[in-house]
Amino acid sequence: MNIATMSQTLFYLIEQQPDSGKAVEYLRQQVDAYHQNPQVSSFYRVFTAMPRFVGRKGIDVPADMAFSLQRLRPGFSVAGWTMDRLARVWWLLQLPADEKTIYVNTISELFKAGELNELVALYSALPVLAFPESWRFQATEGIRNNIADVQSAIMLHNPYPADYFDEAAWNQLILKAFFTDKDVTHIIGLDERRNERLAHTLADYAAERRAAGRSLPPHIELLME
């Protein structure tokens, strides 16, 4: 994936949002200032304070934009996002990716100090960040997270896990999705990544549910065959 093209496309989408004039002006100023003086503290400040300047309204995604995003990064979708989430993911793409260690450490610090909506944006960004293989462990941390929005950001409509998880991590994602009442049909790669071990684990889980007198989650039978 070409990061510069993705960044331009996301910015174009921000510009297309109704009443986004002020937000666009703010983001332009910030990115110019950051390019002139790339301080990590200002990179963090802009990321964190984003909702104060761009708002938290839901975004519109025209069909042609959704298509462009899919072409740039298969499986990547911003449908249902809010403005702050979109702007934060765009902002992450402004971080220079010429030095891997610095890049990964800088973003890892954001994960460490992230509040709920920041974490949602960070996990949503994994499929479009540089050095994608570096985020495998962090992505599994998102699955372990106990906040539903954060879990959804990595589990649902996100192509990163199907592309980069090994079988054990993938199976954990699916199992956790059932445990946390997610609509598993929104998981990207659900069919492609079916495997025997997963079918076996889910069959055990279904038996356990029945023994406890509890109902089975929807669609579980799809993956038990």
Place this chain on the structure above:
Amino acid sequence: MNFMDSIQGMSFFDMHVHMISRTTDDYQAMADAGVVAVIEPAFWMGQPRTGVDSFRDYFATLVGWERFRASQFGIRHYCTIGLNSKEANQEALAEQVMEILPLFIYKEGVVGIGEIGFDDQTPAEDKYYRAQLDLAKEANLPVQIHTPHRDKKQGTSRSMDIAIEHGVEPGMVIVDHNNEETVREVLDRGFWAGFTIYPFTKMGNERMVEIVKQYGPERIMINSAADWGVSDPLAVPKTAALMKQHGISDEAIKLVTFGNAVTAFAQSGQLNLEELLEPLTIDQSQRFNGSSVLRGGQAPRVDKESTIIK
């Protein structure tokens, strides 16, 4: 008479409570008694932390997990972030905490710098109190001041002197844990006066009723400061009930238990009245899960009387 009978339909804002130390039973009871929002000031844990990562995780919990936990009960959770006075005395650690504060103070739901101020009134406490006042000024955030237990009156005056010396407007400062001895000066100098209804050590609520009678409701607000000690997370609704029973007007009660705190902390730009008056509907997608499951957008209610656990 049950205190709940006196406060039907009222909404409360407990502007100082350490929910991280409280159980889900407390959240449920608070929601049932009309508490719709809380502020959790950053404080110590009852024992000293030994590394900066403990502070980082604590701050992250205040803006993350605890905020989410409160929302499960329909309660809006805000916080103030700061280096507390006790731990300001471990200078090497305090320096590191100061370095990570800017990472947190701009986050959503952070309505001020707090609780900061004096404990023993040492030079180190003075140094970090001043540094954090500057930070608050730079970020244009209100300041929540913890006034000391010992040498309280003089420590309270000193806290206000220093705030003014650093160019922080009294209207941006909430001086907390007041009592009969400190309240007059705090109000006369234009600061907000917080009162903590906390059994045995701070204010009792009968005394609080007298203070509201004497000084009126302007710029006064009450809280429970419930924490890991013997304290009462229902202190705000209970005090509202007592005020009502003693003939204080509904309007005055509302200012002291809700409105003034909203006005003071709305200066952060992170909360507003319209938002607070809307019931917090729990987004289906925000359901949390360990082993329990939230259905229909509400926290599951545990029937305390039942022997059966499903």
